[in-house]
Amino acid sequence: MSQRTRVAALLSAAVLAMSGISAITAMSAQAAAGCKVDYQITNQWNPGFGANVTVTNLGDPVSSWTVGWTFPSGQKVTQAWNADVTQSGSAVTARNVAWNGAVRTGGTASFGFNGTWSGANAVPTQFTLNGVACTGSTTGTPTPTTSPTPSPTPTQTTTPPPPTGSTPVAINGQLRVCGVNLCNQYGKPIQLRGVSTHGLQWFAKCYNTASLDTLANDWKADVLRIAMYVNEDGYVTDPAGFTSRVNGLVDQAEQRGMYAIVDFHTLTPGDPNVNLENAKTFFRNVATRNAAKTNVIYEIANEPNGVSWEQIRTYANQVIPIIRAADPDAVILVGTRGWSSLGVSNGSTSAEIVANPLSFSNIMYTFHFYAASHLDNYRNEVRSAATRLPLFVSEWGTTSATGGGTVDIQSSTAWLDLLDSLKISHVNWTYSDANESSAAFRSGTCSGSSYGTSQLSQSGQFVRSRIVTADSFPTR
Numbered sequence: 070m071s072q073r074t075r076v077a078a079l080l081s082a083a084v085l086a087m088s089g090i091s092a093i094t095a096m097s098a099q100a101a102a103g104c105k106v107d108y109q110i111t112n113q114w115n116p117g118f119g120a121n122v123t124v125t126n127l128g129d130p131v132s133s134w135t136v137g138w139t140f141p142s143g144q145k146v147t148q149a150w151n152a153d154v155t156q157s158g159s160a161v162t163a164r165n166v167a168w169n170g171a172v173r174t175g176g177t178a179s180f181g182f183n184g185t186w187s188g189a190n191a192v193p194t195q196f197t198l199n200g201v202a203c204t205g206s207t208t209g210t211p212t213p214t215t216s217p218t219p220s221p222t223p224t225q226t227t228t229p230p231p232p233t234g235s236t237p238v239a240i241n242g243q244l245r246v247c248g249v250n251l252c253n254q255y256g257k258p259i260q261l262r263g264v265s266t267h268g269l270q271w272f273a274k275c276y277n278t279a280s281l282d283t284l285a286n287d288w289k290a291d292v293l294r295i296a297m298y299v300n301e302d303g304y305v306t307d308p309a310g311f312t313s314r315v316n317g318l319v320d321q322a323e324q325r326g327m328y329a330i331v332d333f334h335t336l337t338p339g340d341p342n343v344n345l346e347n348a349k350t351f352f353r354n355v356a357t358r359n360a361a362k363t364n365v366i367y368e369i370a371n372e373p374n375g376v377s378w379e380q381i382r383t384y385a386n387q388v389i390p391i392i393r394a395a396d397p398d399a400v401i402l403v404g405t406r407g408w409s410s411l412g413v414s415n416g417s418t419s420a421e422i423v424a425n426p427l428s429f430s431n432i433m434y435t436f437h438f439y440a441a442s443h444l445d446n447y448r449n450e451v452r453s454a455a456t457r458l459p460l461f462v463s464e465w466g467t468t469s470a471t472g473g474g475t476v477d478i479q480s481s482t483a484w485l486d487l488l489d490s491l492k493i494s495h496v497n498w499t500y501s502d503a504n505e506s507s508a509a510f511r512s513g514t515c516s517g518s519s520y521g522t523s524q525l526s527q528s529g530q531f532v533r534s535r536i537v538t539a540d541s542f543p544t545r
């Protein structure tokens with residue numbers, strides 16, 4: 070069953086449970102007469118691994134689930150998705166998240182995690198579902214004993230059919246986070262390369278049929294980030310109008326087979342909690358309207374600054390459930406401390422996130438850089454954080470952090486080489502004709518009708534050259 074179908078099945082079970090008293094009484098968190106487990110190692114590195122667990126409910130329907138197991142000594146969960154996982158000694162407990170608790174008889178609960186290991190190579194034993202031992206068969210692959218380079222293997226029991234189109238969305242379908250990677254509908258790690266709009270309040274005229282056709286067909290971009298400023302004369306001045314502009318661009322991206330990042334572009338003030346209610350309203354509307362699409366990625370806060378990771382968590386813990394309730398399977402991007410620098414620009418590091426990650430599945434943490442301002446110490450932070458956290462570069466510029474100044478080709482090249490080698494997606498600021506060196510087009514371009522290469526700025530030429538090359542989107 071594909072992730073999408075599985076979610077649909079779980080959701081319909083939940084709807085059934087809500088639709089009648091007899092269904093409600095049939096559902097209980099306690100009843101579970103048995104289960105069987107499929108445990109697959111999907112990814113290996115030194116000294117870690119990724120695993121997917123699928124538990125089939127052989128008992129009565131349940132409305133929530135807790136899966137327990139015992140690890141061989143030396144194994145430890147570091148991060149999980151589609152379940153909240155805790156560990157005490159060798160005893161591990163995985164609980165459903167808000168949207169995947171209901172499992173019918175014969176239905177499955179699936180989740181995944183990353184772990185570390187030291188020597189022990191056995192499949193975990195003594196699985197339980199809601200406290201009842203899984204006496205059905207346990208299948209799976211053992212934890213690695215060697216230290217190979219990451220080499221993901223298929224994890225889905227039913228593979229989606231081969232793609233029928235050739236656009237990024239036609240090939241990759243609904244994306245999901247797997248381990249530290251962004252994976253496509255075939256469970257394969259992929260990298261998206263694309264661009265960001267400038268502020269919609271200032272540069273709306275740059276996003277039209279000609280410019281978006283150029284982006285999809287000539288640049289061969291995979292993703293368009295829709296930067297909807299919250300303040301700075303943005304959303305707060307006209308919530309309905311900006312929501313509708315964002316939706317329009319989601320459709321434009323979809324029609325061209327590109328992913329769309331819905332960016333709630335907080336900048337000033339730096340504390341996203343100031344706009345919590347606006348964020349909830351905006352995302353409730355956008356996620357509800359676009360729930361059936363496979364091309365939408367949500368970015369809940371552009372660049373928190375002057376706030377602690379704990380304050381960002383507080384915000385994320387309130388906004389993510391709103392999106393999940395409307396669009397359960399979409400990938401969500403979370404801004405990090407210090408203008409999405411993983412904390413570095415506010416004197417911290419990614420260690421605070423690793424130590425205290427969000428407990429949601431299917432999320433990635435954002436990292437932003439400006440090549441002339443952010444050099445080796447930032448690259449080193451990304452290199453080390455990338456082994457632990459799913460990262461997405463949802464904004465980067467070739468220039469200084471002001472968006473202007475010298476275009477630093479050398480540092481930009483070092484950055485993109487690093488991101489390409491790590492399969493980290495990247496999105497350039499900006500696909501616009503703003504009168505600043507980070508803009509891809511010469512000033513005045515958007516007043517005309519041609520977005521051809523002769524209109525490109527120095528930055529635009531470089532960025533296009535790094536996006537236009539063939540994608541690697543594995544389907545088998």
Ligand code: IDC
Binds near residue numbers: 439
């Ligand atoms: C900049 C624009 C500039 C605009 C300014 C508004 O390039 O034209 O006047 O915002 O405050 C970011 C932000 C992004 C910034 C960009 C460049 O996400 O909004 O855009 N930048 O300064 N973070 C780091 C750099």
